[in-house]
Amino acid sequence: MDQSLPDLELRRNNLFRQLEGLGDFRRGTISVNYRKCGKSNCACARKDHPGHGPQYLWNVSVGGKTQARNLPIGPELEKAEREVEAANPGLLRGSSLATK
Numbered sequence: 001m002d003q004s005l006p007d008l009e010l011r012r013n014n015l016f017r018q019l020e021g022l023g024d025f026r027r028g029t030i031s032v033n034y035r036k037c038g039k040s041n042c043a044c045a046r047k048d049h050p051g052h053g054p055q056y057l058w059n060v061s062v063g064g065k066t067q068a069r070n071l072p073i074g075p076e077l078e079k080a081e082r083e084v085e086a087a088n089p090g091l092l093r094g095s096s097l098a099t100k
């Protein structure tokens, strides 16, 4: 990955904070996962490595049943980011997401 991870994490944290502020997105909880893949030659096998991630898991309770969805870095997150900006012009202003 060429993208700076701290930068992505910052953008994502800001994004989720904004998503949580919207009524439609308030249901459920988002948990963060770090995962070790178990390969001994992988970077994550080192003790000081937190594991692969973070992976965002979105747990939503629908009709008494809990559903979990992954929120990976990628098109889906980018799409959510665009939708937040389209629906709330100005919401992202002043945050690190406003790069203009």
Ligand SMILES: [Zn+2]
Residues within 6 Å of the ligand: 036, 037, 038, 039, 042, 043, 044, 045, 052
């Ligand atoms: Zn690994």
